[in-house]
Structures are given as structure tokens and as C-alpha cells.
Amino acid sequence: MTAITLRIPDTMDxxxxxxxxxxxxxxxxxxxxxxxxxxxxxxxxxxALEPLDLDGEGDAL
Structure with missing residues (x-):
């Protein structure tokens, strides 16, 4: 897990x-x-990657 800190501007609160x-x-x-x-x-x-050969994969992905 990576911790992040967000600073929210007062106008967005x-x-x-x-x-x-x-x-x-x-x-x-x-x-x-x-x-x-x-x-x-x-x-x-x-x-954006090269087209993948997904023939026969159907809904398995």
C-alpha cells in the first residue's frame, strides 16, 4: 500500500x-x-499499447 497526502484547497472543501x-x-x-x-x-x-491478440478470449479477461 502507498500512502498519499492530498491538500484540498479551501474553495473545494x-x-x-x-x-x-x-x-x-x-x-x-x-x-x-x-x-x-x-x-x-x-x-x-x-x-495505447500495440494491439493484443485476444482471439478466443471472450469475456475471460
Whole structure:
């Protein structure tokens, strides 16, 4: 596990807390957002690679 520290500008505090209102905690909301962004970034990197031969793989990936 890697620890990260986020500094949230004061101007983003209230909108972020409002967006996270339904989440168990602000920390949980931010963690999920970071994970989602990391997944999207990884998908972009994979999409930029040479085409892979996935014939016959179907939904197994």
C-alpha cells in the first residue's frame, strides 16, 4: 500500500463535502475517486499499447 497526502484547497472543501454526503466518510469518497481515476489512467495506457491478440478470449479477461 502507498500512502498519499492530498491538500484540498479551501474553495473545494464545501463542494467536495457536499458530493461525499452519501459516502460513509469523506476519506472513503476520496479514496474511491482516486482508485477510479487510477483505473481509467491504466486503461488509457493499455489502450495505447500495440494491439493484443485476444482471439478466443471472450469475456475471460
Amino acid at each position: 464545501k463542494p467536495l463535502r457536499d458530493a461525499a454526503a452519501a459516502a460513509p466518510s469523506l476519506n472513503d469518497y476520496i479514496l474511491r475517486a482516486v482508485r477510479r481515476q487510477m483505473t481509467l489512467d491504466a486503461a488509457r495506457v493499455l489502450a
